[in-house]
Amino acid sequence: MQNRGSMAKVLVIDEDRSTLARLELLLTKDGYETVTASTGTDGLNRYVERYPDLVILDVFLSDVGGFTVLEELLEENEQAMVILMTAQLDMETAIRAMKLGAFDYVPKTADMAELLSVVHKASNTLETDRQQGGLSGEAFRNYKAGDIIGAGREMREIFKMVGVLSRSRATVLIEGESGTGKELVAKVIHKHTSSNEPFIAVNCSAIVETLLESELFGHEKGSFTSAFNRQLGKFELGRYGTVFLDEISEMSINLQAKLLRVLQEMEFERVGGKDKIQVHARIITATNKNLRTLVREGKFRADLYYRLNIVSLKIPPLRERQEDIPLLVNHLIAKIGRDLSRRISGVSEEVMEAFLRYTWPGNVRELENLLVRAGVMAKGRILDKSDFPELFKESGKIGAMNEPGSDEYDDFGRLLTLDDVEERYIRKVLQLERGKNKGELCDILGISRPTFERKLEKYGISFERDGIDQGLSANLSEVEEKIRQ
Incomplete structure (x- = not known):
């Protein structure tokens, strides 16, 4: 038999030790590096320790259900290739397995040749994904922090900063163009600092000034015409979690002064109230504008800027992260495939090359939106040129806005x-x-x-x-x- 699995690591999770021994012998003989686990908990631990390329998972585990293990594996690495096995073959189980994101589903009664065939198919798919810019499980771990993907030096530095910031509750200012993932960075910081507490996001540009004050600080009954009941503000609801103020540059000068006082005193009053309420939540802010420039222009308070800018993170635009585009495409396609309950394997080589040429004015958000639309309409598992009609022009190249002499x-x-x-x-x-x-x-x-x-x-x-x-x-x-x- 051709040795197709020599470069792949396989984790087998099954309570039946005779099944484990039989599969370990079979896979090792076929050239796969094999690791086994007899419980769901042990399997999850082995996965994090070894980051195998493929997982063969029994659905019925007594300590942690197989579907729970599947979900946790895909949460750890959305590109995980998981083959489910079960002695009970029924439609509902099969549908649920594939909907959750399993690569395939086989009965435990299947002969070894059939199982090996599925393993070879998964291994070949993995190899194809790698050739198109994908990563092995172990390598993928090094380029991922939560939902943030990056292989370049700048993104690696951001990952390190997230780790450092997770050890404190310092105020953080995140700067970057729209669509670069500023809120994702804030969520990852929160997750590693106070994951059991609430994460509350407020878009300062989407709420008018009078309502934004009430949104942040809350109000007492009767404090204004439509205040029929007391309302708690975001700072109060945030408890010991995180309050994320997005597009802080759009906050009015008047409200900036009130926010400054909150940061200085770590307390506030509800609109129309007199009681002092302590602030325990961590404050993270974000902006797509240069606050230093706004300070010079008199549009943003200098004292507030220095209070917010205790630690700053600059998220680079996608056009400066070309090496991350294949990683992001694979990550987003896996996520979109689960959300749409569709098996989408990747994009064609022509599409990937075109993506690498495009300047992405809308950054990662634009890339995700394009892939979602293509995923909804796609007829095949590989997204090709025909799935991106709004970007491929008659010349056959993406984003004609980037080409001289077109638009x-x-x-x-x-x-x-x-x-x-x-x-x-x-x-x-x-x-x-x-x-x-x-x-x-x-x-x-x-x-x-x-x-x-x-x-x-x-x-x-x-x-x-x-x-x-x-x-x-x-x-x-x-x-x-x-x-x-």
Whole structure:
């Protein structure tokens, strides 16, 4: 027999020791490096210790159910290749196994040749994924922190900083363009610091000033016209967890002063209240703008900036993380496949090469959105050029906006102005993101709600007329047609 498993490590988890011994002998003889575990708990520990490439898992385990083990394995590494075995072969179990993300499902009554065939198929799929930029389980562990993926020096430094910050509760400022994953970084810091406490995120650009104050600090009954009941604010609800203030640059000067006082005194009062309430939550803030520049322009308080900037993290844009794109694609496809209950293996070599050429103005969020749309519409397990019609032009290359001589000129052959480019881009986002509300569109565009409203007025763009709200009631065929266009 051809030795197809010489480079792969296999973990077998089964309570039946005779089955373990038989499979270990079979797999070792076929060239696989084999590790065994007789309980679910032991299997999970062995996985973290050894990070095998493949896992053969019995569904019925007495200490931890096989499906629970499967979910925990995929939480540890969403690219884990897990083959489930069970003595009870039924439709419901098979559907559940594949929906959760198992690679395949075989009965324990299957002969060894059938099982080896499935193992070879999984091993070959793993090898194909590696050739397309994927990683083995052990290597993947080194490039992952929570849902943050990165292989470059800058991302490695961020991983190290997350580890350091997890040992304290210092205030953190996270800087980076929209879509780079600032909230993910905040969540990972929180997870490693106070995972049992709440993580509360507030988008400062999506809430008007008067409501934002109440949102943060809470209010007493009768403190204003519509205050019919007492409401606790985010700082109070955060308890000993984390309050994440996203787009802090959009907070008004007046509210900045109140936030500064909270950070200085570590206490606050509800709107309309007199009682002092202690702040125990950790504060993490994020911005897609340069706060130092805003301080110089008088748009952000210098004293607040220094209070927030105890420790700062700069998240690089995706265009500066080219080596991370294959890793991110594999990570996102595995996640999307589970969310959509679809088996998607990867992208074609042509698509990956095109991704590497593109500048990704929307960063990781743009990449994920493209992959989600492609995953919904895809007919095969490998996403190819036909699954990305909005990006592949007649030239066959992705993102014609990156190529000289394509979209830089108007219909009369004149170079476009910056306003022309901005208007075209906003209209394109409205078309592609049909059905999203204004807050979500602001996140994608990387601008505040007031700025978005001003730009719609400036360019004569109607939010309703251009089909955003209409998309909510469009039937499936209409949505599919819009995506294909």
